[in-house]
Amino acid sequence: xxxxxxDLLDNSFxxxxxxxxxxxxxxxxxxxxxRLEEQLEQFTSDWKSHGTPVKATGYLFFGQFIVLIADExxxxxxxxxxxxxxxxxxxxxxxxKVMLFDRTALALVVKDKIQVxxxxxxxYSLENGFISPDTLYFNNTVLNLAELREKWxxxxxxxxxxxxFPVLQTS
Numbered sequence: 001x002x003x004x005x006x007d008l009l010d011n012s013f014x015x016x017x018x019x020x021x022x023x024x025x026x027x028x029x030x031x032x033x034x035r036l037e038e039q040l041e042q043f044t045s046d047w048k049s050h051g052t053p054v055k056a057t058g059y060l061f062f063g064q065f066i067v068l069i070a071d072e073x074x075x076x077x078x079x080x081x082x083x084x085x086x087x088x089x090x091x092x093x094x095x096x097k098v099m100l101f102d103r104t105a106l107a108l109v110v111k112d113k114i115q116v117x118x119x120x121x122x123x124y125s126l127e128n129g130f131i132s133p134d135t136l137y138f139n140n141t142v143l144n145l146a147e148l149r150e151k152w153x154x155x156x157x158x159x160x161x162x163x164x165f166p167v168l169q170t171s
Contacts, residue, residue, distance in 0.1 A: 001112045003136070005061050006149050013057070014073040015146035022066040022089050023107055023140055025099035025116065032096055036060055043088050044068070049077050062114055064107070065138065066092070066100065069145060107138040108156070114138075126167045133157035133168045 028036060040058030047054040047070070055074035059067045068085055070077045093100050104119045108131060117125060125131045137156045142148050162168040 001109060001114075003062075003109070003153055005059075005152075008059065008061075009145070009149065010057050010069075013055070013069055013071045013145055015144065015149075016073065017069050017071040017145040018077060019142055019144055019148045020068045020085065021138075021140040021142065021148075021152075022068075022092075022100040023102075023105065023116075023138065024064045024066070024096075025102060025105065027063045027114075028060065028096065028098075033060055033063055036066070036092065036096070039092070040066070040068075043085075047084065049075055064114060065140075067148070069148075103140075106161075107140075109136040109153075122161065123165055123167065126165065131156070133162075137161070 037060055040060065044054075044056040044058045047056045052075045054077055055071040057069050059065075059069075061067055066089065089100050092098070099105075106117045106119055106122060108115050108117055110131060117131075122131075126133075134155045134157065136153050137159050139152055139154050139159050141160060142152050156162070157168045159168075
């Protein structure tokens with residue numbers, strides 16, 4: 001599986017640009033993905049904060065992750081504009097019948113495919129060898145563009161999950 005995505009990111013955005021990642025409960029179909037990319041383009045081009053346009057962009061990566069980026073060096077993102085982005089994502093959930101706010105669903109690369117695993121099954125999957133500490137994990141907790149570039153797809157053992165699951169900690 002080709003996990004290259006950083007070359008697709010707009011280099012005109014400051015590394016500190018805010019990032020929001022929404023992981024879909026399922027892969028979007030091709031026609032859905034094309035329509036969704038148009039909706040992302042429309043939303044980000046119209047996104048405003050207190051009437052001022054937000055320098056923003058949106059991506060659909062791997063057919064399953066919606067990524068919104070706002071460059072706050074150009075204009076700040078207020079609570080109201082953040083609320084607007086959440087409403088947009090909730091509309092996407094309704095329109096496509098997907099879940100985008102489930103933070104207990106973990107996306108991992110298993111057998112060269114993205115697999116979504118409930119967090120409650122992580123320990124069992126590790127103990128039984130279905131995954132390992134080196135299994136790649138989509139760390140959707142990244143906060144800015146620099147972290148998106150460097151810390152989004154990382155081994156489980158390097159993620160925040162290592163603190164919760166001692167079996168991930170290597171000696």
